[in-house]
Amino acid sequence: MLATFGLVTRLHETTAMAAQVIWMALFLYGMATALERPQRGAVIAGLAVAATFASHGITSALALVLALVTLPWLSQPYQLVRGPLLQIGLPVALAGSLVWPLLVLVAGNEATRAGFGAWMDWNLASFSVPDAQSLGYAVRYMPWFFWPAWPLAGGTVPMARPL
Secondary structure (H helix, E strand, O other): HHHOOOOHHHHHHOHHHHHHHHHHHHHHHHHHHEEEEEOHHHHHHHHHHHHHHHHHHHHHHHHHHHHHHHHHOHHHHHHHHHHHHHHHHHHHHHHHHHHHHHHHHHHHHHHHHHHHHHHHHHHHHHOOOOOOOHHHHHHHHHHHHOOHHHHHHHOOOOOOOOO
């Protein structure tokens, strides 16, 4: 259903949004793998966080780190692999995320440092309150993106039964 509404078209473009879908899928794969092979899953999830940071920014990477940290506390199966997820996954995510900013700041020229500064400004702006134009865009386009899921969601809502 999603392919008919432009998701496949957008994923064939070389953009950070398409990369974000790939890194999110890799993160989910890593978290699922961690249940059977905790070290391998933690490394995969940590690398996905680092790739998300490099391609899409701080907010998306923080969301994945939040999932990586809270899932072992909220889900019983992940409690069994909490150690590797936190002791391997978090350091891999942090080390991988710091590679290119440190290289830019240490070995980069003035132009690359200026680009890094613009990237940081863009990331800091993503923590702000949305403006009227962004809210208008969301109100206008979110129904089109979400409507294929409405029948599926409606079918999962149980019928109210009197007690």
